[in-house]
Amino acid sequence: MRAVFIMMFAVSLGGMLLLQSTVLAADPLPTCFGVTYDSNHPDHILGTNGDDQIVGTSRNDVIFGMNGNDVILGQEGDDIICGGNGNDVLRGRGGADRMDGGDGDDVLWGGVDEGDQLFGSDGDDFVGGGEGDDLCDGGRGKDRTNGICVILRQVP
Known part of the structure; x- marks a missing residue:
C-alpha cells in the first residue's frame, strides 16, 4: 500500500526539530494477473487516471493502464497488460502476452506469437x-471476436 507522509518541522539556530509526523493511507497499489506494481521494478509501467498512450519495451513488461481510455502497445516479450477502467485498446505484438481490458468497451489484439491470453x-x-493458438474470453457483455480465438466460458 502506498502511504502519504505529512511532516511538520521547525527550524532554529541549533538545527531542525520534528514537531509532528502523520501517515495517511492511500489507495492500494494496482495488481495485474497477481503481479503488484513496484516502482523499483524496471519492467513495470504505470499509467495515470487520464487517457494514456503507453508503449512497452522489448522486455517482459507489466503495464498497468489504470483509469481512462488508454492505448497500450506491449511490443516484444511476454507482457502482462491490464487496461483498467475505461474504453481501452490493448495490443500485444510479440511474445505470449496476457491482457485484461478491465471495465469498459475494450479492444484487445494478440500478437504474432501464439499463446496469448486475452480477457x-x-x-x-x-x-x-x-x-x-490463443485463448480469448470476452467476459460479460456483448463481445465480438475475429474467429481466431478459442473462447472458453461456462454456459449456464
Whole structure:
C-alpha cells in the first residue's frame, strides 16, 4: 500500500526539530494477473487516471493502464497488460502476452506469437487473437471476436 507522509518541522539556530509526523493511507497499489506494481521494478509501467498512450519495451513488461481510455502497445516479450477502467485498446505484438481490458468497451489484439491470453472483462469488447493458438474470453457483455480465438466460458 502506498502511504502519504505529512511532516511538520521547525527550524532554529541549533538545527531542525520534528514537531509532528502523520501517515495517511492511500489507495492500494494496482495488481495485474497477481503481479503488484513496484516502482523499483524496471519492467513495470504505470499509467495515470487520464487517457494514456503507453508503449512497452522489448522486455517482459507489466503495464498497468489504470483509469481512462488508454492505448497500450506491449511490443516484444511476454507482457502482462491490464487496461483498467475505461474504453481501452490493448495490443500485444510479440511474445505470449496476457491482457485484461478491465471495465469498459475494450479492444484487445494478440500478437504474432501464439499463446496469448486475452480477457475482456466487463463491457462490450472486441477480442482478437492474432497468429497462432490463443485463448480469448470476452467476459460479460456483448463481445465480438475475429474467429481466431478459442473462447472458453461456462454456459449456464
